[in-house]
Amino acid sequence: MATTKTVTLDGSTLTIDDIINVAEKGYAVELAEGSKKKIIAGRRKLEKQLREHPEIAVYGTNRLHGDLKNIEVQNSLINSYQVKYIKSHNCGTGDPVPVEIVRAMMVIRLNSFAKGLSGMKMEILLRAYPT
Secondary structure (H helix, E strand, O other): OOOOOEEEEOOOOOOHHHHHHHHHHOOEEEEOHHHHHHHHHHHHHHHHHHHHOOOOOOEOOOEOOHHHOOOEOOHHHHHHHHHHHHHHOOOOOOOOOOHHHHHHHHHHHHHHHOOOOOOOOHHHHHHHOOO
16 A cells, blocks of 8 residues: 655745655645644634734734735624635636646645744645645
């Protein structure tokens, strides 16, 4: 029985070889246990701040993006704003990007989220790679 090779993401040790292995050779991806804990803790911290101190601006969460960064998003609208933001930034034109390029981009982005600093929900990250 063949063993699937895996790249473990921890936010700091991803190499070019790891990216190539995931993108071109189909290696599986997993999050390091320490990263899972950081991601969960980071999300809890963000939720607590939004709940207890909504007056503190959090770019892209309770404030808009780019030139609109000073415009507040009401707490009751944060979830719907996030859905709209994701949808508006996940569209494209032209030919589809090759699977290898998509896999490379995804592993790089997941590695960034593995640091636990984004406030991302663990459930979202788990959708990016099947376990």
